[in-house]
Amino acid sequence: MRELGPSSEDEMVACFLSGELSSRRFGQNLRSQLAAVGQAEELLTRPDLSDAAANSARRALLAAARGYGENRDLFENFPTDVTWTRALLSAAEAARVRYLDYSYWVELSGGSRRPADAAARIKAGLRAFDIPNEPFVDAAQAALSGERFPPLILVGERPDDLVCLEGHLRLTAYALLGFGVPTGIECLVGTAPTMGRWAR
Structure with a gap:
């Protein structure tokens, strides 16, 4: 993992909400919020990120939408x-x-929680719960065409054992491309000694 510099809770919250705003699944709910x-x-x-009031408003928005800071929903434990x-991840790290x-x-x-296995199943035409795979394929095509995605948000107790917090669709798109992103895969990495309670 190539570290680019320190980040912050405020940057993570902003990045998370930016990613969800562009999501077909979560974007409308966020706009309503x-x-x-x-x-x-x-x-x-x-x-x-230098505006404390705006940072506070974003944290409140993530709390309302996903339970951030309230030990519930996505952010339970x-x-x-x-x-x-x-940081930037190499293909092998991603x-x-x-x-x-x-x-x-x-x-x-297929039970592994590994995006490479999901990509293989998508290429084989398999669906999870009969939900179409087209959004993954479309995102992979966009990445192939040079579209730049928001950073993934990854967490774990250590930088070498990470779970995706936000950006699952983008992570799957990268997997469909064999993680072959020449510049590396941009991400925010959050580590904490007790992250294992969340990142099982």
């Missing part, structure tokens, strides 16, 4: 003492990242 609190999308699309780093322990990703990967 923004509207409910009278915030514009620019809070997420143009984050100013997620530690508070996380060290965040910006191939070792595991999916979240969630039924869809377990099924898509």
Whole structure:
């Protein structure tokens, strides 16, 4: 893993929300949450990490949408003492990242939670719970065409044993391309001694 420099909780929250805003599955709910609190999308699309009020608003938004900081939903058992780093992963390192322990990703990967196994199953025409695989194929084509994706957010007790927190579709798209991204795969890596309670 090539470390690019320190990151922060505020950057992670901004990155997480930016990734979900562009998601077909989660984007509309996030827009509804923004509207409910009278915030514009620019809070997420143009984050100013030096603005404490904006950082607080984003944390509140992630709490409302996904349970961040409230020990519920996606962030149940997620530690508070996380060290965040910006990094680039090689193809081999990215191939070792595991999916979240969630039924869809377990099924898509044939039980391994490895994106390379999911990619092989997608190429074989297999679906998880009969959900179409086209979004993965479309994202892989976009990456092949040079589109730059937001960083993946990966967590673990150590940098060599990581689970995907945000960016599963992008991770699967990279897997479909054999993780062959010439510049490396950009990510935020969060580590904590107690992360194993979340990153099983």
